[in-house]
């Protein structure tokens with residue numbers, strides 16, 4: 001790849017782009033946000049109130065208390081049937097592990113751009129550093145830098161530690177150890193949440209777990225630099241996560257908005273809580289009963305913001321379909337059978353995930369079956 005700087009003049013601004021990567025420190029110093037970071041007005045409507053979403057205390061459920069389990073299932077069922085979002089406390093994850101993850105993440109993102117680019121995502125891969133996804137998109141660029149890496153535990157290898165060693169080098173060996181522990185804790189919490197989701201849907205509590213036991217999940221560190229024009233830019237545009245379940249921790253700056261009751265609402269950060277949202281894949285696995293949460297991340301003028309997003313994903317080739325007894329109770333099956341491999345391929349190669357990914361994926365899947373019927 002050509003390593004030279006190239007001057008790309010857009011309508012109003014000259015933008016220095018290095019290898020399709022923006023230098024955030026340069027971007028921030030410009031009077032105006034470059035045009036390709038400006039979002040359509042309909043995506044920028046202000047959130048004027050705070051989401052009153054349930055704060056689910058997992059303590060009793062994790063200790064096996066039947067009464068507590070019933071109450072948690074009821075709370076989660078109501079939240080997931082409306083907007084697909086809730087927060088959990090007493091989740092069993094050591095808070096110092098979260099703090100260490102932020103410290104290690106800061107160590108990476110505060111490096112100069114040329115050092116970050118040593119870990120840049122290669123074409124066709126999800127793993128590595130990305131600046132504004134400028135290598136993938138040419139407009140509505142998110143005002144963020146990300147570092148994404150895989151997590152799977154059907155191996156004795158510490159895959160995250162190995163990833164950091166091989167990609168970021170020995171300076172980040174400690175970061176690799178910290179994120180290995182963090183991802184293990186996320187997977188454990190994710191499996192518990194899969195149990196309570198099954199219970200809340202009236203199916204066997206182990207029904208969904210087998211899908212994830214040997215799946216490859218996605219860990220993503222989001223770093224949102226402060227922005228000189230926060231009213232026209234977005235850290236992450238409006239979208240539903242195509243994945244199954246997201247377990248996200250946000251720092252204390254604030255900026256996560258959820259679309260509920262026909263309006264954008266802010267999610268007040270809680271340092272002791274994880275944000276949990278239903279993704280498109282679980283909407284299909286619940287036969288449409290649970291909503292894939294529409295959300296976005298806004299930026300601000302004064303302070304960078306960080307979030308740690310763990311996306312629980314099923315084994316790529318497992319056939320995903322709603323439990324038969326839910327379909328029987330509902331009378332019709334809402335979605336075609338699919339695999340995570342196909343949905344991931346759709347979002348990485350054909351369609352940028354937004355609020356309509358699942359509908360468009362379904363159409364794409366059916367059309368690709370009719371044009372290329374399986375043998």
Ligand SMILES: C=C1C[C@]23C[C@H]1CC[C@H]2[C@]1(C)CCC[C@@](C)(C(=O)O)[C@H]1[C@@H]3C(=O)O
Pocket residue numbers: 133142218236237239240241242243311344347348352353354
């Ligand atoms: C499977 C995935 C695609 C994205 C990362 C995970 C789950 C969330 C998706 C994403 C964050 C939704 C908004 C658009 C996106 C392009 C982004 O802003 O990063 C999406 C991710 C991606 O395609 O890399």
Ligand SMILES: O=C(O)CCC(=O)C(=O)O
Pocket residue numbers: 220222236241248250255256295296297306307309
């Ligand atoms: O940073 C946030 O609060 C949200 C990020 C997000 O939605 C994502 O990475 O999918």
Ligand SMILES: [Fe+2]
Pocket residue numbers: 239240241246295
């Ligand atoms: Fe998201």
